[in-house]
Amino acid sequence: MKECCKNTCEVNASECHSERECHHEDDHCGFFIELADCAWVEVLKEKIKEQIRAQDDKALTELAKIVAEGNKKRWKHKMCKKKNCHEFKERLCSFFAGEK
Numbered sequence: 001m002k003e004c005c006k007n008t009c010e011v012n013a014s015e016c017h018s019e020r021e022c023h024h025e026d027d028h029c030g031f032f033i034e035l036a037d038c039a040w041v042e043v044l045k046e047k048i049k050e051q052i053r054a055q056d057d058k059a060l061t062e063l064a065k066i067v068a069e070g071n072k073k074r075w076k077h078k079m080c081k082k083k084n085c086h087e088f089k090e091r092l093c094s095f096f097a098g099e100k
Contacts, residue, residue, distance in 0.1 A: 052060070
């Protein structure tokens with residue numbers, strides 16, 4: 001994926017570039033054309049977001065809330081699991097080091 005598209009949707013990023021080659025090695029036209037393509041995609045995405053926000057869709061708001069809460073719980077569980085694993089490793093190290 002091109003550097004300028006790292007923050008864009010995977011689908012759009014893969015479609016926002018076609019193979020372009022400049023005739024001279026020191027010519028940067030391909031880079032700037034790709035950069036402009038990515039900027040166009042970003043502006044379009046922002047315009048679409050504006051339209052979605054303007055609709056004030058209660059179902060979309062509820063869905064976003066459900067997804068955000070689910071993600072928060074997932075990360076909380078993941079961090080707790082990581083902490084528990086770390087504590088387990090410390091206890092094992094202490095055991096094998098002869099500490100009690």
